[in-house]
Amino acid sequence: MFDQPDTAQRALDLLHRIYGHQAFRGQQAAIIEHVVEGGDALVLMPTGGGKSVCYQIPALLRDGVGIVVSPLIALMQDQVAALQQMGVAAAFLNSSLTLDELRDIERQLRRDALKLLYVAPERLLTPRFLDLLRDLKIALFAIDEAHCVSQWGHDFRPEYIQLSVLHQQFPDVPRIALTATADRETQAEIRHRLALENAEIYLASFDRPNIRYRVVEKTDGKRQLLEILQQEQAGNAGIVYCQSRKKVEEVAEWLCQRGISALPYHAGMSAELRRLNQQRFLREEAVVMVATVAFGMGIDKPDVRFVAHLDLPASIEAYYQETGRAGRDGAPAEAWLAFGLADVVMLRKRIAESAASEERKRVERRKLDALLGFCESTQCRRQALLTYFGETAGRCGNCDICLDPGETWDATVAAQKLLSAAWRTGQRFGVTHLIDVLRGETTEKVTQYGHDKLSTFGIGGDLAVADWKSLARQLVSLGYFTVDGDGFNTLAVSETARPLLKGEERLNLRKATVKLGGGKRGRRSFTAQLGPGGVDAKLWEALRARRRDLAAAQNVPPYVIFHDNTLIEIAHRKPQTLDEFLEIPGIGERKLARYGDDFLEVLSDFV
Known part of the structure; x- marks a missing residue:
């Protein structure tokens, strides 16, 4: 997929040696090629789809340090810890560091000792940090969680809007913006706000089949x-x-x-x-x-x-x-x-x-x-x-x-009754009162307002209270009812409901479920003998215990050592030599050197 065979081979070699994988997934190879050659990119890929490889490998292949804009301290620390476990020279700059630690990282940058640096947008935009960047050889800028630029989004960060400064001050440095969440409107805003109008767009499927x-x-x-x-x-x-x-x-x-x-x-x-x-x-x-x-x-x-x-x-x-x-x-x-x-x-x-x-x-x-x-x-x-x-x-x-598709029902008549009850009671009451009217309940409130004299009184006894509540929720959800902002949650009939009330529209809805969890189970059910993926439960726990001990000794999360899927593969394959470990996805050369003997020791008790 790469134009230059040596670049393609170097990228695959890094993927195998560092990350422990044999081949790229989906559009990863095309994205890496584009960025290595100096192109800008907007990458939309679902969580867990392998976005980080799309900027980490180009940063390793290009001269200089890759600057990764990341919005949260926890994310930076996790990703840097994972990179360091794989033998990559990576660091982060954020408020959790001491002044001495900050100065040490700056010295590493100036002597080209780092390949990836994670930084928050607030720090990146300071004049002092921008001055520092001008003194460095920069491989690329990666803008992670790029949907934060959208003012219409759920994770808006105002600092992200200012990141177009990277294009203005470093026009020759490739930029790659990445996100897992962006509809068409947000995609357009990302391109506009970050000055990525000419960037190549790589849109992977949003599907997460697992x-x-x-x-x-x-x-x-x-x-x-x-x-x-x-x-x-x-x-x-x-x-x-x-x-x-x-x-x-x-x-x-x-x-x-x-x-x-x-x-x-x-x-x-x-x-x-x-x-x-x-x-x-x-x-x-x-x-x-x-x-x-x-x-x-x-x-x-x-x-x-x-x-x-x-x-x-x-x-x-x-x-x-x-x-x-x-x-x-x-x-x-x-x-x-x-x-x-x-x-x-x-x-x-x-x-x-x-x-x-x-x-x-x-x-x-x-x-x-x-x-x-x-x-x-x-x-x-x-x-x-x-x-x-x-x-x-x-x-x-x-x-x-x-x-579990459940049943659907023709809710037209029932909806007409509920909408009519709201209309005839003056659109000044909540769902509980409307249900009392429909079911013919002579409560103090019903009689006080004379609603027991209405034509809708008692015409809804065929449905249970729970069914009426479910119907009310669906009518609000579908826009047939509006909720008045008077603090009393009163329901008013919307203009949308007119065709339904006049009999010009039919309404089919899904029947309410009464199950607690809702739906068929079919989930992972491990027995005393079998762990996830059908592996031996005792071996699985022994591998997890060793991983937990190794992680605790280094003060890192266990998954930074090996992901669960890697442990499952170890339990399935039961490798007997270090070379056999290298065939397992997720085990690169550095992790093999650090942990191979530990896990061989665990396996020796089960072979």
Whole structure:
């Protein structure tokens, strides 16, 4: 794929010697060729798709140091630790370093002793650092998490907008911007803001086939979550997202009381406590992090087996980004979302009552509508996700809709009844009161307002309260109801509902599910004899224990030593010599020299 055979061979040689892999994946080779030859690139590739190789190998092949713009300290530290384990001269500059450490790294830069330097955008943009860069030979600029440039996005960082300065001050240095999350609107903004209009675009599929997507109706969110943690994800690491700091604290404490190793994470905690909890999550093997969206961007932990949402995210981009933190190693993972009417009401009201411009509100409403459409959809979840990002796909066979389609029903008449009840009661009441009217309940409130005299009183006794609540949620989600911003969650009939009320439109919906977890299981179920991938359970635990000890001795996360997939391959193949170790994906020459004997020792007890 490279024009120059020697460059192609050097790139493959680095991939094998350093990273322990035999061949490039997807568009990696084309991207590397383009950047090595001095071209700019915009790379859109799903989490776990191998983005880092696309700038790391060109930085190693070109003269000078590769400057990587990264938004979070944790991400920098993880990636630098992983590179150093592979024998690459890499460092980071951030606020966690002492003055002496900062000066030492600067000296290394000046004597060309580093090949990759990770830096936050805030530091890069300082006059002093830009002056330093002008004294260096720079191989390339890599702008990671490039979606942070989008003012419409969920992870907006204002400093990213200023990164066009790299093009202005270093016009001959190639730039590569990378992200896992960007719809067409965000892609266009990245190109404009970063002055990448002439960059080559490499758009990989957004599909993550190893992730199983499940969306369930929220009945008792915490207990639904607990069932999954106990029955399907016992002993696995995962992330649980909640909207509020208070809920994060409550859910983490509630799970701990029930034997789950859960930790809270939100912006209201001290920086030191957040750091300690994040460190535990990264370095221990069965921790559940309960967090607001403040947690996770840039987390490089590959063995997160599930991401659960107890509240709705703000958009499909946010959902995709957050669920993408599961299964980065390519092994089976779960994305589970529970939502109810209160979630829909809260997000719609938050947009309506925000101080944002009308243009911004329109964008946010459109993004929320797309997310609600995904949640209420009766089509394959993966199809719906990929369609949003401009891809086409067949049914995946690995989501709740494909595995357990459930039943659909003609909800036209029931929807007309609920909409009529809201209209006839003056559009001043919430769903509970409307259901009481429809079911003929003579509550004090119903009789006080004379709603027992309405034509809609008692015409809905054929449906249970839960069915009416489910229908109300879907009508709000689909835009037939609007939620008044009066603090009382009152439902008003929208103009969109007119054709439905007049009988000019039919409405087919999916029936509500009553299952706690929702959907068929089919997850990883390890026996006492078998570990993941069907390997010997005792050998698996012995390999993990040795990896854990080696990581603790160096104060790095275990996955920096070897990913789970590499351990599984070791357990399957049981190599008996160091040369045989080199045939296992993920084991390069430096890691073989450092750890080969340790793992041969473990294997000797099982052969």
